[in-house]
């Protein structure tokens with residue numbers, strides 16, 4: 001007799017547990033407010049990334065086309081995978097001294113692992129992360145970027 | 160089950176070998192299992208690994224300690240933060256740096272958040288392995304919010320690279336505490352749903368109880384760690400036995416089960432989610448003030464000697480072993496990754512069960528393939 | 534050819550035109566009359582067959598595509614997603630786009646496959662579908678063949694789809710497919726029993742196997758209410774075992790994607806894959822229609838005993854709508870099953886059938902027979 005009651009208890013409990021699960025899923029079915037999908041290309045205009053989001057490394061320039069990079073090459077040393085290549089040049093300052101400055105700051109986005117070591121260790125805070133995340137390109141070569149803009153100069157007061 | 164294995168072993172000609180992976184939906188990556196079957200029954204299986212071997216240990220020998228951290232992200236990508244932490248703790252131990260309480264608290268909270276998101280993904284994929292696809296989306300939906308919290312503070316979603324020797328990269332985001340508290344409240348409400356869909360479900364119970372039982376002895380002799388071992392009753396939580404960061408200041412239970420089957424391994428992880436919530440709750444309101452990073456020398460050189468540090472990642476014990484010759488990069492670096500060791504037991508567990516059980520068992524071990532291959 | 538079809542059609546009934554939505558036999562009868570008047574009886578049969586065939590072909594495609602779309606939307610809403618939303622408003626043309634894509638896809642020849650069996654397997658599945666669709670009463674007068682053993686016929690043909698599945702798995706020369714097919718064979722053969730017994734419970738109650746009469750017998754109340762307890766049990770068992778019979782989750786052992794990648798149709802591509810895919814949905818439609826017909830009165834509106842006023846209001850809704858509504862409610866339940874539960878293991882599947890469903894079913898048939906004998910039903 002106990003076997004039979006056990007059998008029916010099994011059936012009953014089993015069905016009950018199934019119904020519990022179905023209540024959750026059916027509940028969501030009738031609750032469209034729970035939908036979390038974001039319509040990406042449509043919401044592009046008002047899509048705000050977090051300010052610390054590591055999209056790509058950039059070198060911020062001010063309105064006079066000046067940056068803070070002194071060409072010291074520390075970021076290149078600290079980068080774990082050779083993403084950054086600093087090509088320095090020497091310039092003559094107004095008081096006639098020879099000085100090291102940046103010629104080209106090459107950044108290869110395709111190799112970057114976003115470890116943030118370059119940004120952290122740059123002594124003059126010349127680098128930053130941008131929030132851009134749409135990196136797809138048709139040509140691999142365009143992933144290699146020059147971070148200092150053409151004709152840009154060192155900001156005043158940055159050593 | 161024992162007898163059946165005997166019979167199978169005598170009948171050599173009936174062998175039917177299938178290749179699971181490296182592109183199989185349930186091996187969670189590029190693991191290849193060569194399974195020999197008798198009908199539906201698994202006779203034996205052999206894992207073939209190395210499809211995503213990147214030589215991380217070797218690479219570590221040529222880069223500096225701060226640079227190593229970003230590579231550890233890419234081993235067990237779901238426990239990225241804990242992997243980072245292991246290297247940082249090792250460096251700090253070797254250099255005898257005192258780090259502030261704030262750093263310890265931040266690290267502990269972040270570790271638990273990563274454990275939480277890792278177990279959520281486990282829940283999601285385990286449900287999917289068993290055929291309940293909706294679990295996958297519910298799990299990911301909730302995990303997404305943790306990733307957002309990560310992103311806001313660390314700038315990365317999965318590969319956070321948040322630790323650095325002597326502290327963390329950035330201070331916590333001003334919104335961090337509020338968001339975490341909101342999340343805890345939200346997720347406590349969702350956990351009963353998890354139970355209703357999967358844990359309590361009679362089909363799920365039938366599929367997992369008594370399947371792939373790992374005895375305590377075997378767990379010890381195979382060197383299993385993490386929730387998989389705790390499901391067999393092996394107390395191996397580094398957080399309890401060798402507390403690091405702020406784990407000695409929080410009260411939490413080590414989740415222990417004795418059954419050792421697939422269901423227990425699952426339950427251990429679900430219970431750990433609850434414990435993680437408890438730990439975060441204890442810490443989140445009293446993060447002390449202080450610096451978020453201790454000033455370290457620009458070039459970190461470990462004194463000559465060998466060092467070992469272990470942490471509890473979401474999948475078990477990660478050991479980092481370094482031999483230093485006094486240079487800025489290690490002479491030899493070895494990671495004792497939990498997944499590699501846990502994979503070893505798969506053949507032992509799956510023998511004599513069906514293909515469907517094999518999927519359930521390998522799912523319940525929660526393997527991360529890049530961590531196996533390194 | 535003269536178009537006195539219109540005239541005869543108009544003269545065939547006196548009420549307003551929308552009456553045909555309540556009784557399609559007015560329309561079909563008129564067409565039949567007109568054809569008989571204009572061509573020889575032989576050609577009448579031929580033309581009628583062609584017309585019915587084309588109608589079914591269209592119906593098949595439309596229902597299949599719609600169900601694929603519906604399933605995607607349903608599972609998306611269950612999973613807190615939006616589902617297809619790119620092509621057309623709410624993505625309604627998504628499945629059509631997919632079909633076009635599948636049509637253009639290369640049909641990959643499989644090395645060492647048994648090409649004859651490999652190629653005919655999808656057609657077997659499709660043909661079986663058509664045969665079953667033909668015997669279902671869609672609305673009053675919208676019924677292609679009305680066998681006097683209609684339900685028996687549907688059971689017989691729908692169980693033949695396992696042949697297609699087995700052939701597909703066997704001929705693919707793939708180990709995954711073979712395992713899938715083996716599972717499917719064991720599964721369909723055993724669940725056939727439960728379906729049969731569940732339907733027999735209703736046949737006992739109605740006393741006939743003719744589908745049109747079964748529907749007619751539910752004019753005073755649907756069988757699920759008339760036969761109360763045993764009918765409800767039979768209904769539940771029928772829904773469970775028909776889910777298993779059509780290889781849908783949680784009983785989709787044959788294609789268990791986490792174990793066997795795609796089971797028996799792993800190796801199919803292009804339009805042949807589309808055939809299997811569509812057939813799965815049409816199968817779901819068929820079992821849901823049978824459930825609606827046998828338990829929920831088919832196209833019969835919801836009637837309560839002698840409540841004339843209420844019955845009149847219900848009659849106002851065309852039978853076709855009733856039929857579609859009931860079918861889709863059952864399809865929704867079957868979809869909910871799939872998107873809620875984990876998959877069973879093959880031995881558990883058989884345990885469920887032989888240890889739980891079958892004994893309960895047998896007792897249920899006895900109870901129903903007793904009920905009918907004593908006249909304790911409504």
Ligand code: SF4
Pocket residue numbers: 068069070071072073074075076086102121122123124125126127
């Ligand atoms: S970016 Fe910074 S670290 Fe790199 S070269 Fe310029 S100043 Fe030096």
Ligand code: SF4
Pocket residue numbers: 057078079080081082083084111112113114115116117118119
């Ligand atoms: S983020 Fe890391 S990998 Fe990328 S450029 Fe900077 S240092 Fe190199």
